[in-house]
Amino acid sequence: MIKRLLIILTLTAIAFGFYPLAWGVEDARQLSPLAAGYVENSVEELGTSNVVTAIVVSYRGLDTLGEVTVLFAAAAGVTLLMTSGNPERRKKRAASRGKDGKDGKDGKDGSEGGSDKARRQGSELLAAGAAFLFPIIWLFGIYIFIHGHLTPGGGFQGGVVIASAVLLIIFADCRQELGHTVLQLAEALSGAAYVGVGLLGLWMAAGFLDPRFLAAGEFGELFSAGAIPIIYSLIGIKVGAELTGIVDSLRRCS
């Protein structure tokens, strides 16, 4: 009970601390000088129509590199926690699932099966729909991260869309093996290329991750804004591969 009282007191203290912040606030009339600077100069300096992209990829590009590193560390942690483990327990679990495993194989060979197998396999409708939708969703994800400098969206959103396309495949057939080599290669190569593009900026333009070593091009065109579409595509591939890895290592087949 004392604990509960302490919790309530803490929350009340936080609430009182926040009260003047929330109550005195009116809608801001103008941007802060820093934000105004970004909005005014991003078109001239970088040629992007999406200011948020300009900030994420270029002005605060180093932060994004750090963020992608954190994402990689977390994904590696998930994979480590879910795949390693007590070998004895795993053996036991494999033994107790031996019968199920054979069942699953049978279900894969013969497409018709009992209701139990059907549940394991995912329904016919889901499988056909997934096969039909997978390339379309994949294409949509690529569209989102290639157009990151023109429209809302970008590498992070596109990567998530790609990961959810893979998720659909997993739902349709849970025993589908993903190509781990491909995932690792995509993840590692895009990460290395990201740093490489950053170093190119250091060498040929003003600084690390400066996208202006390529021509700015026509404002509003797909191939414009220097290296920003390239960097955001690399981020998209990396995020997509990492999130796919997280989902893949957490999934479980019943």
Added chain:
Amino acid sequence: MSMLILILFGILILGGGIAALYIEDTVSAIVAAGVVSLLASLVYLIVGAPDVAMTEAAIGSALTTVVFLFAWSRIREAAETENEPFAEETPAVRNEERVGTEGKGQGRRGAGK
């Protein structure tokens, strides 16, 4: 007009948040948390941050929910491989106070171990 919508979304969000904490069934609680994220993405859209809205809709309400559900089914699987019947409320201690679990949960599996 957009203010009214915001207030409505706010009420729904807070209701969803409380539901996510207090619904007994864990799967329903996960779905409630996903609904909170989805409504939050609409709020972001109203205050003029479409990039954030896209991210929140894709990650917060889709991937997070799925990751939660995968983890929950793994926990259930771990409970079933021990050949113990998995009651919906077994692994989780519902009551906030420790005294409460000791008082009520005599028949419960978790209390004995």
Added chain:
Amino acid sequence: MMTQIVLLIGFLLSLTGLWGLMTRRDLFRMIISFSLLDTGVHMIMVGIGYVKNGTAPIFDEALAPAGAVEKVVDPIPSALVLTAIVIGLAVTALMLSYAVRVYTARKSLSVEAVKELRW
């Protein structure tokens, strides 16, 4: 007024999350509360960036780059929250896999079962 409402929603949501984080004894519920807290904090950050009658900071036919400073919302909180959401998912997945491991080791999701997590 809009800023105020969004701040209020975000603040109450993060208080809900904090409350759950402190009162629940179940690791799984604590992770759910953590994701609520996450969403609340993101909402506060986006709310701070709102400018009266502002639109999204994306230039097109309707929004010319010249004179756009008067019409757009602050892009910096959007950029920060964008990356924070993605990290939030990865960290949530990490916490969930930890919870799964705790369950396979101790056969219980309660924090009381893990000596190191008790307070």
